[in-house]
Structure formats: structure tokens, C-alpha cells
Amino acid sequence: MTTTTPSPALTPAVADIHQALAGVLDPEIHRPITDLGMVKDVTVGPDGTVTVGIYLTVSGCPLRDRITADTTAAVSALPGVRTVRVELDVMNDEQRTELRRSLRGDATEPAIPFAEPGSLTRVYCVASGKGGVGKSSVTVNLAAAMADRGLSVGVLDADIYGHSVPRMLGAGTGPTQVEKMIMPPRANGVKVISIGMFTPGNAPVVWRGPMLHRALRQFLADVYWGDLDVLLLDLPPGTGDIAISVAQLLPHAELLVVTTPQSAAAEVAERAGAIALQTGQRVAGVVENMSWLLMPDGSRTELFGSGGGQTVADSLSRKVGAHIPLLGQVPLDPRLREAGDAGTPLVLKTPQAPAAMTLRAIAESLAARPRGLAGCLLPVSPS
Structure with missing residues (x-):
């Protein structure tokens, strides 16, 4: 049996291999590995064997297999390549x-990119009174719906004491630290960071105001979010330290108030939205959750009453002097809870469910809203 050796004309050029590698993106940074200095070297053997040396950002990189597979696939597609060997090294x-x-x-002290003048990232702070x-x-469902539409989306779990976003988004891996940068994991197409990724097991976080402010600032500045279209912050209930810190660190963020139809919940939700009067933030709208239970015969049972969402929207409109819309009424659906427990948001798992369709419609309205000053409380006062 004789083995033929590829002619020199069929042997891929090193330049062609580098061009192919330019299409391989780092899974965490989402930039070409050639731009990031991750390509160590490339050698081409006379038999069509290509050896590619790749620098990993850190030892034990959790996505090393993904990088290896993407590199192999990109180089294997070139004519004349018979075998691809990927040799991994670690950056110094x-x-x-x-x-x-x-x-x-x-800069020695990282800045918060979303607070910079000219930032095109829409920042929504999802708040509730209780x-x-x-x-x-x-x-998490708004984030997943926006990401499913092709937007670059991040979620910051700012509910330090009651963090639950990683489980609900299905984030099974923790962040990776590269020098002073934190690379957030991606789950269901969404970048996510949470204090729960830094605490052992289910340990509680027992911090006071200054520590909370510092943690929030670190999540905003030290995490490498990349070029986001939308950043959503899941705030803790009420108007405490985190709400104040967010107003200081992200003065252009918009509030999204979540309530239930119940009158008592609506009254408390009004307070969460009315914090905009003191912080100068804009209220993007109100979402009424658990609006009704759809029965098998098609009728609706309003377990928590009715009208709470519209009441909050009307009250906030009067207080801020601008129209605050009721963005949607999300039906009560056990599948919403089940999907969250399973780590796959309902908008992805069962997109035809009425609750999922409503959440998708809200996500589309928020993603498509034009920029402007309408409804924005400017930090000025009459002389």
C-alpha cells in the first residue's frame, strides 16, 4: 500500500491559516483570538498536518475544549489540511x-462603561416594592427574550441578599478572572454575574451599606461585559442601599417596576418607582405579574385581585409628570416557576405559553424604545 504526499500547491499557507483563525472567537471575550494575542504559533507539515499553538488566558480555563474544537473546525475547512493538532499553553x-x-x-481604576457619556447600552433596573x-x-425572561432576538444582553444580580438569577438562567459555571478583569459566564445567550458565584454553597451574605456599594461597583467596573445592547439589574425589593447606589453609579439607568394586581403590593411598588423623584432616574414602565390564572375552560381567575399594575402606572405618571406605561400583564403560569427552577426561562422553553408571549412583547417594546429625555427627571430646580 502506497501513501501519497500532498503536492506543495495543496499545502495550506500559514497566512491562510491565520486568516481562518481570525474567525475563531474567544468564548468569554467574544473577540477573534488573533486580535487577543492568543495564537502562539502555526506550523504546517508536508503531509498536511497543521499544528496550532494557542495561549489560554488562565490555567484551567473552563472553555478550553470549546476553543480547541472551534480552532480545529476553522483550520480543518482549509484545502490541503489533513490533520489539525491544537497545543494549549497559558499566557504569562x-x-x-x-x-x-x-x-x-x-486606567489604573476601571471605569463603569455604562456611566460614560455616549454609552449606547440601555440599562434597566428591575425593581419592586416587596x-x-x-x-x-x-x-431573566426579559433578558433571554432580548438575547433570543439577537441582542447582546447582560444581567447583574444586584439582589445581594436574595440572589437567584444564576439558577434561573441556568448558569452552571462561575466567572473567570484574567488579571484584574472578571469574565462573566454566559447562559442561554445572556452574560450574568452574581454574588452567588463567589460565595461557598448557599452561604448567606451579611453585609452593610458600604460593602454592598463596593460589590455593586466591582460588578459594574471590573466585570468585562463587552459591547452590550442591554444590561438588566435585578434589584432587591424596596428602596434601600442598593437602590441608592445604583442611582449614584448609573444615573442614566431606567427603572422597570414589577408589581402584582393586589392593592397592597401596588401601594408598595409605587414607593419603589417614586424613588426616581429623588434620584432623577427615568421610569421605563410597569409590569404587572401574576395578573390572572387561565382556567381550562378559557376563563380567568384573578387570584390576587385586579388593577394593581395600572394603578401604579397612573400614580407614577402623576408624580413624575410624564406618561408611565403599563407594559404588560403577565398571567400566572406554573410553568414560569418550573422553567426557572430548571434553568431555562419560559420564553425559551415554552415560547407559545401566554405568559411567555407577554414577556416577549414587553422585551420587544423595551429593546425598541428610542433614546430621549421624555419622562426623564432632570436634576434641576427653579430658582
Whole structure:
């Protein structure tokens, strides 16, 4: 049996291999590995064997298999390539420093990109007056729906004491630290960060105001979010330290108030939205959750009363002097809870469910809203 050796004309050029590698994106940073200095070297053997050396950002990179597979697939598609070998190495401290500079610049103290003038990222703070109204469920489903539409979306779980977003989004891996940058994991197409990724087991977080502010600032500045279209913050209930810190760190963020139809819940939700009067933030709208239970015969049972969402929207409209819309009424659906427990938001798992369709419609209205000052409380007062 004789073995034929490819002619030199069929042997791929190193330049062609580098061009193919330019289409391989780092799974965490989402930039070409050629731009990030991750390609160590490329050699081409006379028999069509291509060896590609790749620098991982950190030792034990959780996505090393993904990088290997993507590199192999990209190079294997070139004519004349018979075998692809990927050899992994790890960046040294100097290389990681250069990577950080290429992504974040030379500033010693990282800035919050969403607070910079000209930032095009829409920031929505999902707030509620009290717990148990489904604020986190609304947050993760809106995020998943927006990501499913092709937007680049991030979720910051700012509910430090009651963090639940990682489970509900199905984030099974933790973040990766590259020098002073934190790379957030991606789940169901959404980048996510939470204090729950840094605490052992189900340990409680026992912090006071200054620590909360510091953690929130670190999540906003030290995490490499990349170029986001939308960032959603799942705030803790009420108008405490986190709400105040968000107003200071993200003065252009917009509030999204979640309530139930119950009158008592609506009254408390009004307070969460009315914080905009003191912070100068804009109220994007109101979402009424658990509006009714759809019965098998097609009728509706209003377990928690009715009208709470519209009441909150009307009250906030009067207080801020601008129209605050009721963005949608989400039906009570056990599948919404089941999907969250399973780590796949309902808008992805059962998109035809009435609750999922309503949440998708809300996500589309928020993603499509034009920028402007209408409804924005400017920090000025009459002389």
C-alpha cells in the first residue's frame, strides 16, 4: 500500500491559516483570538498536518475544549489540511496585562462603561416594592427574550441578599478572572454575574451599606461585559442601599417596576418607582405579574385581585409628570416557576405559553424604545 504526499500547491499557507483563525472567537471575550494575542504559533507539515499553538488566558480555563474544537473546525475547512493538532499553553503575567490593556485601556481604576457619556447600552433596573412578586422571573425572561432576538444582553444580580438569577438562567459555571478583569459566564445567550458565584454553597451574605456599594461597583467596573445592547439589574425589593447606589453609579439607568394586581403590593411598588423623584432616574414602565390564572375552560381567575399594575402606572405618571406605561400583564403560569427552577426561562422553553408571549412583547417594546429625555427627571430646580 502506497501513501501519497500532498503536492506543495495543496499545502495550506500559514497566512491562510491565520486568516481562518481570525474567525475563531474567544468564548468569554467574544473577540477573534488573533486580535487577543492568543495564537502562539502555526506550523504546517508536508503531509498536511497543521499544528496550532494557542495561549489560554488562565490555567484551567473552563472553555478550553470549546476553543480547541472551534480552532480545529476553522483550520480543518482549509484545502490541503489533513490533520489539525491544537497545543494549549497559558499566557504569562505580561501577556495578560497586555490583554487587559487592549480591552480596558491603561486606567489604573476601571471605569463603569455604562456611566460614560455616549454609552449606547440601555440599562434597566428591575425593581419592586416587596419580595415575592416575581421580579427575578421577569428579569431573566426579559433578558433571554432580548438575547433570543439577537441582542447582546447582560444581567447583574444586584439582589445581594436574595440572589437567584444564576439558577434561573441556568448558569452552571462561575466567572473567570484574567488579571484584574472578571469574565462573566454566559447562559442561554445572556452574560450574568452574581454574588452567588463567589460565595461557598448557599452561604448567606451579611453585609452593610458600604460593602454592598463596593460589590455593586466591582460588578459594574471590573466585570468585562463587552459591547452590550442591554444590561438588566435585578434589584432587591424596596428602596434601600442598593437602590441608592445604583442611582449614584448609573444615573442614566431606567427603572422597570414589577408589581402584582393586589392593592397592597401596588401601594408598595409605587414607593419603589417614586424613588426616581429623588434620584432623577427615568421610569421605563410597569409590569404587572401574576395578573390572572387561565382556567381550562378559557376563563380567568384573578387570584390576587385586579388593577394593581395600572394603578401604579397612573400614580407614577402623576408624580413624575410624564406618561408611565403599563407594559404588560403577565398571567400566572406554573410553568414560569418550573422553567426557572430548571434553568431555562419560559420564553425559551415554552415560547407559545401566554405568559411567555407577554414577556416577549414587553422585551420587544423595551429593546425598541428610542433614546430621549421624555419622562426623564432632570436634576434641576427653579430658582
